[in-house]
Amino acid sequence: MVITAKQEALVVSSWNEMKDDAPTFALKFFLRLFEIIPSAAKRFSFLRDSSLPLDKNPKLKAHAMGVFVMTCEAATQLRKTGRVNVGANTSVQHLASVHFKAGVADVHFEVLKFALLVTIKEAVPYMWSEELKEAWSESYDHLVVAIKNEM
Ligand code: HEM
Numbered sequence: 001m002v003i004t005a006k007q008e009a010l011v012v013s014s015w016n017e018m019k020d021d022a023p024t025f026a027l028k029f030f031l032r033l034f035e036i037i038p039s040a041a042k043r044f045s046f047l048r049d050s051s052l053p054l055d056k057n058p059k060l061k062a063h064a065m066g067v068f069v070m071t072c073e074a075a076t077q078l079r080k081t082g083r084v085n086v087g088a089n090t091s092v093q094h095l096a097s098v099h100f101k102a103g104v105a106d107v108h109f110e111v112l113k114f115a116l117l118v119t120i121k122e123a124v125p126y127m128w129s130e131e132l133k134e135a136w137s138e139s140y141d142h143l144v145v146a147i148k149n150e151m
Pocket of ligand 1: 007040041043045046049051063066067070071090095098099104109112130140144
């Protein structure tokens with residue numbers, strides 16, 4: 001078992017608290033990534049070609065939301081099947097190929113994890129604990145390892 005029932009419950013219950021504002025939180029953790037590593041924004045074709053401010057870019061918000069939802073869903077998949085399944089519309093191999101071609105590096109995944117955890121802490125301070133942090137970390141790490149193994 002790579003994730004416990006308690007860890008899944010922690011991820012899902014905190015997600016339920018955040019889901020109404022999830023796009024805002026998701027954008028927030030990407031903006032935090034770009035604050036720490038400004039050059040990471042250049043990896044995105046739609047940011048290179050756009051004159052919109054980062055926080056107004058709908059494609060950036062959509063990518064950020066994808067990361068947030070997939071990390072949350074990974075908790076349930078890991079619990080049920082012991083592995084990550086990124087859904088019917090994509091595959092781990094496709095995600096690996098897209099990220100590899102875009103030049104996404106280990107450090108981007110690492111800093112994004114930090115940004116995700118800080119954002120969750122700010123979003124649900126009344127739920128925050130070491131256990132909650134560990135539960136989200138496990139989900140994110142398994143999702144990223146699945147992608148990186150194919151890169
Ligand atoms: C594209 C998910 C982390 C940069 C994508 C796509 C998805 C996705 C679903 C769209 C793939 C498609 O075109 O069909 C994820 C997940 C992540 C993650 C689940 C982590 C758990 C990152 C990080 C970066 C990044 C850390 C760092 C900069 C990109 C770029 C693209 C992309 C540059 C291509 C966008 C474009 O130019 O069209 N990602 N991503 N991703 N992602 Fe991520």
